Amino acid sequence: MKAGWMTMALAFVATFAFLFVVGTSGAGPDADTDGDGTQDNQDNCLTVANADQLDSNADGYGNVCDFDWDNNGSVGSGDFGRLVAGFGSVPGDANYNQDVDCNGDETIGSAEFGCLVSGFGAAPGPSGRSCAGTTPCPTGPVLSFTTTP
Ligand SMILES: [Ca+2]
Numbered sequence: 001m002k003a004g005w006m007t008m009a010l011a012f013v014a015t016f017a018f019l020f021v022v023g024t025s026g027a028g029p030d031a032d033t034d035g036d037g038t039q040d041n042q043d044n045c046l047t048v049a050n051a052d053q054l055d056s057n058a059d060g061y062g063n064v065c066d067f068d069w070d071n072n073g074s075v076g077s078g079d080f081g082r083l084v085a086g087f088g089s090v091p092g093d094a095n096y097n098q099d100v101d102c103n104g105d106e107t108i109g110s111a112e113f114g115c116l117v118s119g120f121g122a123a124p125g126p127s128g129r130s131c132a133g134t135t136p137c138p139t140g141p142v143l144s145f146t147t148t149p
Pocket residue numbers: 032033034035036037038039040043046
């Protein structure tokens with residue numbers, strides 16, 4: 001009798017644990033697709049883990065997925081020009097452009113060429129932020145998201 005009761009109790013607990021896991025995982029307003037700790041609707045690079053959310057030109061696309069350095073909407077020859085202009089520069093140099101520093105290592109070099117090639121012909125992003133593409137689209141803490149009690 002006692003063992004039967006224990007089995008019932010364990011089944012009850014297991015059911016609740018299962019419902020808890022199902023209820024808190026999967027897509028939702030607080031999903032974090034790339035697992036960088038920033039939820040999707042605030043993440044300025046939806047598919048690239050960028051915990052620092054660095055977005056030096058404040059257009060809503062983080063530097064790690066924003067290779068549209070001349071801000072014309074796509075990655076192309078104008079952006080290549082920006083890369084050439086800053087190539088080899090570090091902060092403090094007159095030609096250093098933080099927007100171009102896609103990997104944030106404070107040097108404009110071969111890594112940035114790789115970024116340009118990887119995004120060539122495409123638009124920046126994708127960003128999860130609704131203000132992406134408009135400047136300023138400031139990165140900030142998540143403040144508003146309504147939950148029903
Ligand atoms: Ca994220």
